[in-house]
Amino acid sequence: MTTTSGLPAGAAVQELLKRTVPGTSTAIQHVREDILDFAASVTAKAILIKGPIGVGKSTVARVIGFLKRVAPLERIQAERLITDLRFDETRRIDIRYIPWFVELALTGLVETLADSQLFGVARGAYTGATAQRAGVFELAMTGRSRRGSEHIGARVTGGVVFLDEIGDLSPTIQPKLLPVLSGGLFYRVGGEGSEEHALEFHGTTITASWKDLSSATLRPDLLSRIAPYVITVPSLDDRREDFDDLLSSIEDGVIASTKQSIAAVLEADRFVDRDYWPSRKDAVARLSSDARRRLSEVAWGRHGNLRGIAAAVERIIASGTDVERVIEELSPIGAGDDTVDRTEDGMLDLLLDRTWDGQGLAGHVKAAEVQLRRDLRDRLLDDAAMRQRLSQQLRIPDRQLLTQIHQLARRRHRGKEPK
Ligand SMILES: Nc1ncnc2c1ncn2[C@@H]1O[C@H](COP(=O)(O)OP(=O)(O)OP(=O)(O)O)[C@@H](O)[C@H]1O
Numbered sequence: 545m546t547t548t549s550g551l552p553a554g555a556a557v558q559e560l561l562k563r564t565v566p567g568t569s570t571a572i573q574h575v576r577e578d579i580l581d582f583a584a585s586v587t588a589k590a591i592l593i594k595g596p597i598g599v600g601k602s603t604v605a606r607v608i609g610f611l612k613r614v615a616p617l618e619r620i621q622a623e624r625l626i627t628d629l630r631f632d633e634t635r636r637i638d639i640r641y642i643p644w645f646v647e648l649a650l651t652g653l654v655e656t657l658a659d660s661q662l663f664g665v666a667r668g669a670y671t672g673a674t675a676q677r678a679g680v681f682e683l684a685m686t687g688r689s690r691r692g693s694e695h696i697g698a699r700v701t702g703g704v705v706f707l708d709e710i711g712d713l714s715p716t717i718q719p720k721l722l723p724v725l726s727g728g729l730f731y732r733v734g735g736e737g738s739e740e741h742a743l744e745f746h747g748t749t750i751t752a753s754w755k756d757l758s759s760a761t762l763r764p765d766l767l768s769r770i771a772p773y774v775i776t777v778p779s780l781d782d783r784r785e786d787f788d789d790l791l792s793s794i795e796d797g798v799i800a801s802t803k804q805s806i807a808a809v810l811e812a813d814r815f816v817d818r819d820y821w822p823s824r825k826d827a828v829a830r831l832s833s834d835a836r837r838r839l840s841e842v843a844w845g846r847h848g849n850l851r852g853i854a855a856a857v858e859r860i861i862a863s864g865t866d867v868e869r870v871i872e873e874l875s876p877i878g879a880g881d882d883t884v885d886r887t888e889d890g891m892l893d894l895l896l897d898r899t900w901d902g903q904g905l906a907g908h909v910k911a912a913e914v915q916l917r918r919d920l921r922d923r924l925l926d927d928a929a930m931r932q933r934l935s936q937q938l939r940i941p942d943r944q945l946l947t948q949i950h951q952l953a954r955r956r957h958r959g960k961e962p963k
């Protein structure tokens with residue numbers, strides 16, 4: 545079990561965690577515990593963050609990346625580092641303040657580009673490669689912002705690389721990552737075999753994916769290297785009790801960034817309308833309690849989770865759009881929710897769909913049950929007429945039924961839920 549014993553500045557760290565990964569649900573508390581455990585662990589050198597789209601995976605990656613540096617410090621130094629930390633306009637840790645941390649999104653990267661972004665390029669590797677360039681592992685090792693000279697944070701952590709959307713890594717590059725993740729030698733592109741271009745990475749590699757990685761997306765040997773430490777960030781539908789905290793946090797961010805944008809307009813040009821813009825700035829207000837209530841009734845797991853809420857809140861606060869219209873115009877985001885396209889498959893069909901993972905029949909049945917409950921929950925949340933029929937038929941008041949529907953697919957046991 546986790547305590548903050550592995551980390552100094554317990555209170556400051558807890559505060560940071562509550563700010564960046566808010567919520568009181570058991571599920572999110574477990575996420576925070578895992579973050580602390582893995583950040584303090586000297587063996588957790590590869591960490592996989594799973595979860596649907598927009599739940600805060602990148603946020604978690606940044607927090608771990610930051611705390612890896614804090615972990616070995618004495619309390620005063622740790623607190624100073626936490627105080628100096630800055631946040632970007634979307635309320636995530638601003639990575640300019642953690643130079644030993646380098647992010648690379650693997651989605652849509654052209655193969656040749658992925659190669660050089662990951663491993664760097666040797667001078668003369670190809671026409672136009674006039675200078676040697678560092679890849680993400682090398683940048684993290686030396687400290688991103690200080691080219692050439694080693695950064696103290698990078699030296700302590702060994703560097704932290706965050707590879708987002710690892711499921712999108714092309715099959716030809718996948719084997720090239722194996723030596724990097726095992727602490728073996730790897731080479732800048734074009735410098736293969738040359739001692740001058742040989743590098744070793746001893747830092748931490750964090751990966752994230754909303755895709756099911758047990759399928760054919762990743763080579764098993766790569767999967768086994770990236771997945772010894774896993775954090776699963778749950779969908780908002782599985783932690784309804786966190787909604788208020790999350791909404792307030794998102795609202796704070798949207799208000800601050802809207803005011804900032806208006807201030808930037810005012811500063812940008814001396815001819816801007818000096819009556820209109822300041823009054824617009826003054827008009828930026830918090831959500832009404834009615835808007836909060838209406839937003840709380842949306843199944844955000846189907847609409848982009850935190851990312852979806854942020855977009856909706858932005859429309860309401862920054863553009864003044866009516867909450868009903870915003871809700872009406874939400875479109876389902878299927879990705880990250882593998883239940884979306886599923887029709888009314890029975891239990892048997894679900895079982896026949898499953899891939900081998902060493903579990904017995906009972907384990908698979910349990911997983912199929914979870915799947916069926918989720919499908920049912922999603923259908924009911926999507927279909928107001930059906931909900932009304934059910935409410936009349938079972939004589940359960942609307943509001944109560946809605947709460948109970950949300951509870952249908954709630955995780956009950958940490959880590960016990962079958963895949
Ligand atoms: N504590 C928070 N307070 C306010 N907004 C937050 C918080 N955490 C995350 N967000 C916002 O929610 C959105 C999603 O967060 P994040 O990018 O970390 O999720 P993700 O799971 O990596 O998303 P994706 O699947 O799209 O990569 C971002 O816009 C982020 O700014």
Ligand SMILES: [Mg+2]
Nearest residue numbers: 601602603708
């Ligand atoms: Mg992300």
